[in-house]
Amino acid sequence: MSEPEEELQGEKRESTKKKKKEKRSGKKKKKEEEEEEEEEEEQSECVVLRGIFKLGKKSHDVLLTRTKLSWTPILPETPTGEVCVVQPDMVLLQDVFAVKVKRRRGIGQQSGGPVLGMALFCCKRRGRWLEEDTLHLHNASSEHTHTWYNTLKELLTGFSSRPRYLKVFINPSSHKKDAVHIYREHVAPLFKMAEIRTDITVTERKGHALSVMKECKLDEYDGVVCVGGDGSVAELCHALVLRAQLDADSPEKPVKPVLPLGIIPAGSTDVVSCSVHGVRDPVTAALHIVLGHLQQVDMCSFSSLGQLVRFGFSAMFGFGGRSLARAEKKRWMPSSRRREYALVKTLARLRPEDCQLSFLPVKKSNRDFFAHLEHDQDQDPESEGEESWTTNQGLYLSISIMSIPCLSPHTPQGLAPNTSLANGSAALIAVGDTTRSEFIKHLKRYSSSSGQFSFSFVETHAVSAVRIRPRSLIGWSEEDSEDEGESKTTPIIQSQGAAFPWNIDGELVEISHEVVVRVHPRLITLYGEEVDEAESNVSCSCI
Numbered sequence: 001m002s003e004p005e006e007e008l009q010g011e012k013r014e015s016t017k018k019k020k021k022e023k024r025s026g027k028k029k030k031k032e033e034e035e036e037e038e039e040e041e042e043q044s045e046c047v048v049l050r051g052i053f054k055l056g057k058k059s060h061d062v063l064l065t066r067t068k069l070s071w072t073p074i075l076p077e078t079p080t081g082e083v084c085v086v087q088p089d090m091v092l093l094q095d096v097f098a099v100k101v102k103r104r105r106g107i108g109q110q111s112g113g114p115v116l117g118m119a120l121f122c123c124k125r126r127g128r129w130l131e132e133d134t135l136h137l138h139n140a141s142s143e144h145t146h147t148w149y150n151t152l153k154e155l156l157t158g159f160s161s162r163p164r165y166l167k168v169f170i171n172p173s174s175h176k177k178d179a180v181h182i183y184r185e186h187v188a189p190l191f192k193m194a195e196i197r198t199d200i201t202v203t204e205r206k207g208h209a210l211s212v213m214k215e216c217k218l219d220e221y222d223g224v225v226c227v228g229g230d231g232s233v234a235e236l237c238h239a240l241v242l243r244a245q246l247d248a249d250s251p252e253k254p255v256k257p258v259l260p261l262g263i264i265p266a267g268s269t270d271v272v273s274c275s276v277h278g279v280r281d282p283v284t285a286a287l288h289i290v291l292g293h294l295q296q297v298d299m300c301s302f303s304s305l306g307q308l309v310r311f312g313f314s315a316m317f318g319f320g321g322r323s324l325a326r327a328e329k330k331r332w333m334p335s336s337r338r339r340e341y342a343l344v345k346t347l348a349r350l351r352p353e354d355c356q357l358s359f360l361p362v363k364k365s366n367r368d369f370f371a372h373l374e375h376d377q378d379q380d381p382e383s384e385g386e387e388s389w390t391t392n393q394g395l396y397l398s399i400s401i402m403s404i405p406c407l408s409p410h411t412p413q414g415l416a417p418n419t420s421l422a423n424g425s426a427a428l429i430a431v432g433d434t435t436r437s438e439f440i441k442h443l444k445r446y447s448s449s450s451g452q453f454s455f456s457f458v459e460t461h462a463v464s465a466v467r468i469r470p471r472s473l474i475g476w477s478e479e480d481s482e483d484e485g486e487s488k489t490t491p492i493i494q495s496q497g498a499a500f501p502w503n504i505d506g507e508l509v510e511i512s513h514e515v516v517v518r519v520h521p522r523l524i525t526l527y528g529e530e531v532d533e534a535e536s537n538v539s540c541s542c543i
């Protein structure tokens with residue numbers, strides 16, 4: 001064998017050896033990790049405390065591990081000596097949000113009193129509803145009870161995602177004007193029980209929350225809470241991202257806010273709240289916050305002529321925008337009547353938009369990447385996995401871009417059931433020109449089970465960006481002002497001449513020129529969890 005050949009063989013042997021070594025060390029590492037996991041599991045299942053408490057009238061053998069508290073009734077021996085095996089009941093500590101020492105107190109007595117035992121305040125699940133539940137454990141020994149109380153408190157402080165200090169914004173003008181009452185009645189008592197401090201701002205006008213968020217000292221808080229409807233939620237989400245951008249001195253690129261946002265629903269539709277809770281319920285929402293359930297959520301930026309309009313979750317152009325613009329002009333009507341009136345009127349004057357629609361589809365591999373991404377991984381896939389822009393010119397009755405499914409009691413599976421909270425893309429739903437009756441058929445299917453997209457005039461795509469360039473110069477104001485009277489609302493973007501109404505997260509935004517929408521994967525963290533369907537108890541009778 002010649003020298004170079006020998007060298008080559010040597011190199012090959014070396015590389016095979018290296019590979020084998022790497023494989024061995026990989027296997028070793030995996031084994032070590034598995035052993036560590038097992039050890040952790042064993043440790044968490046190790047009994048931390050064991051003692052006797054009365055639950056109800058019966059004495060129980062109570063065990064506390066790092067993850068759960070379980071109890072089994074202590075049964076007297078049967079005369080035959082038979083052993084009766086009873087399965088223990090248990091509560092996971094991840095569902096416990098407070099523990100208190102119980103004392104016997106006379107009328108008017110504020111403190112002291114003999115110890116009776118402990119009360120554990122937990123969260124019980126009923127479908128998607130979270131409810132408060134209390135577990136009473138009685139033992140008159142002060143020492144025994146305090147040992148358990150202190151240990152439980154220490155274990156509960158280990159849940160690092162649970163907030164201790166929250167900045168709360170309440171919109172007193174939301175929907176039925178009962179946001180303050182909802183907060184006081186259903187949310188404040190839970191926060192108090194969980195020893196969460198709050199700093200409350202009752203907003204006085206549109207944009208108030210945004211201006212407070214731009215200036216307040218954020219680092220002392222663990223989270224922000226919004227009590228209001230979708231408009232308030234949108235303002236706070238926008239404010240959180242803007243503030244993060246300002247803090248990071250990043251005027252171009254959106255920056256992920258450090259603080260999560262909790263949403264207490266007090267609006268008329270509560271689409272964002274429904275999408276992360278599955279129900280419109282202030283107690284469920286408050287318990288997600290108290291227990292620190294975090295869900296990362298994709299957001300979009302909406303810009304026109306290179307200027308940021310706002311950050312948000314959804315936008316509707318065409319029918320959705322025009323319908324909202326009509327509803328806004330009848331603000332004095334009750335919200336459900338207003339919505340029905342606007343829907344019917346917009347259907348009666350149904351007309352397509354002549355525009356150029358361009359979009360950047362998301363590659364399947366990119367969607368899979370997000371589906372498998374772990375919560376704590378922080379990669380920037382925005383630049384990856386995109387195909388090239390697709391452009392269509394034509395007539396559209398409606399174009400929607402939604403980065404969340406937009407669940408609501410009216411549309412239990414969402415306006416965009418084909419997207420999820422954190423899949424790194426948005427659903428583009430483009431409804432081409434068709435007859436009024438076909439369009440109504442398509443709309444009606446949203447409130448039933450499915451099939452809303454199985455029409456030849458509807459196309460859907462998973463996208464990372466969309467550009468809509470209206471061709472017609474006839475905007476909203478020119479066409480509709482003569483029969484609608486004066487607008488009582490001020491659009492966020494004032495424009496000169498004809499402008500097109502956009503519905504961005506339920507807020508009316510009037511824009512004259514093209515709009516570019518970009519998806520920003522997992523840009524914001526909300527308190528809640530991914531749900532696939534909202535509970536529905538309403539039906540819309542207007543169409």
Ligand SMILES: Nc1ncnc2c1ncn2[C@@H]1O[C@H](COP(=O)(O)OP(=O)(O)OP(=O)(O)O)[C@@H](O)[C@H]1O
Pocket residue numbers: 171172173174175176203204205206207208227228229230231232233235266267268269270335506507
């Ligand atoms: N005190 C206030 N008076 C008037 N508007 C306010 C006040 N505080 C906040 N706002 C603004 O009101 C707008 C609408 O609020 P919100 O979405 O909470 O109520 P809603 O429109 O009744 O609910 P929904 O959007 O679910 O129909 C938001 O843009 C918010 O900035």
